[in-house]
Amino acid sequence: MADRDTWRPPRDCSDYWIEWKHCRSLSNRFHNYYTHGIASECQQWKIDYKSCKDWEATASNEAKEALRQSESSRLNEKQSYLPVGRLRKKPPADWYLPLDRDKFK
Template sequence: MAGAGGSWRVRARVPEGGGTGRDRRGLGERRGSLSRPVCPQPPRPCEDYWGEWKHCRGLRHAFHHYYAHGELPACDRWREDYEACRAWERDRAAAAQEALCESERARVMEKQKYAPVWKLRKNPPSDWYLPLDHDKSN
């Protein structure tokens, strides 16, 4: 909406309690109240789920995923999350909220189960300045 003076104003969605109602993980629950839905909005905007679904279904992503993993990507989860997000925003459906939060938890847990490929160094190796012996045979 255009405010006085012609500038645009955006109203932030703030819950009744004044805070965001999210815990540190951002999964939509307050501590101590696991049984009822409390958070007024999904963990991410619904457009993010839609964008991820569209990206997943794209030809370039399908080729890359097939090359890297030997199978086509499964995009159904993004579509289900998008539909649950819309149901959460539209109807304030508790089942949709629980499904979306559970899906986000599973996504976070899936990311955490794989270790990084490279071990990060804090300092360079002690002999980093020495020339490499490429011509030397073992």
């Protein structure tokens, strides 16, 4: 029971349910199919919800490790994408000058 006091799931259990419902929505499925060419995979959100509820009910180590693993893989996947543009170290030298609107025409 000491683990219950020190560790909490990274999200509230209702957040996993909301994410699962959003993932299964028609608009989200259409968006993912249009953007990526495949429908989104939603099953992991439901598995995480069940693991979260199981941990709240029994504080089982299996549910805790399942949530940790899922969140870790979700974070690793998110960090694997590179930024679209180059990140700046400092602002451009002429950042204070007015924009020249005719320059790009």
